Amino acid sequence: MTDFNANPDVTKAQRAQQFDREHARSLRALAYRMLGSRADAEDIVQEAWLRWAEVDAHGITHAGAYLSRIVTHLCLDRLGSAQARREQYVGVWLPEPLLDDEPMTGWSPDPAAQAEFAQDVSVAFMLALERLSPLERAAFLLHEVFDLDFEEVAQRLARSPAACRQLTSRARKHVKADYARREVAEEERQRLFEAFNAAVLSRDMEALTRVLTEDAVMLTDGGGKVHAVPRPLHGGPLIAKVFIGFAELRANQGWRLVPARVNGLPGCLVFDDAVGGRLVQTVALAPAANQSGRIGAIYIQRNPDKLQAILARLRASA
Helix, strand or coil: CCCHHHCCCCCHHHHHHHHHHHHHHHHHHHHHHHHCCHHHHHHHHHHHHHHHHHCCHHHCCCHHHHHHHHHHHHHHHHHHHHHHHHHCCCCCCCCCCCECCCCCCCCCCCHHHHHHHHHHCCHHHHHHHHCCCHHHHHHHHHHHHCCCCHHHHHHHHCCCHHHHHHHHHHHHHHHHHHCCCCCCCHHHHHHHHHHHHHHHHCCCHHHHHHHEEEEEEEEEECCCCCCCCCCCEECHHHHHHHHHHHHHHHHCCCEEEEEEEECCEEEEEEEEHHHCCEEEEEEEEEECCCCCCCEEEEEEECCHHHHHHHHHHHHHHC
């Protein structure tokens, strides 16, 4: 790796290229997991770059560690105001959706890395992180997800290694209580989506009930901007009834489902062809933790503000 930062003749453009090539992706992945917001994560990484562009890097031996420390502290500063906003949030809050191969994700074409990624940005995992304190979340992510030892975590959080170990231990207990980590084969993910899709397209309430667990949950985030179920729905039969009723209503208005992987989960993008093919929501399907071949949770993102990044990406690739 060329050490551009130690070379006095390097241009700012060259430093920017190195930053984008070697650091930006992992920093976005960290910031997104910390904040659950694509826009906030992008802002944090941009701020990290602005600080990095002005620093005298001659005495910095590990640029990645230095930058991740900057991003971690910027995220911690922002989490306080983010939590205040979420206390005033209208209805259910869900993280902004990600498609698997976006730069925000840290996604890799390697199958093992894909499986790990699917766990680490799943909606259930992100919701479990929401219940942690900012410092617990930072320590847990840096150690458990980004594989830093406690000495390195301590450097980034300006805490002792023992304190970081305690933070991570508490966080791990909370996450374990809220989120059952389960490896799911790609074949099972595909079967789940096909069964869900067939039931929705045929408006078969009984078929959808069969693919959902008895204790399934459906969460819908409208952000107070569009119509959405204002609280979690519990129970496979009730979810099937509501979802099929909604699908019947919207099918007549030109809604179209396109398969996609959303936050590492099988799901779809839903477009409204009656208004020029506008993206109106994403759907992510979480396999049940203890019942193979069934869906334990449905996560629906309808807040138009949280769909903007995917919309922009779709337009750019059109």
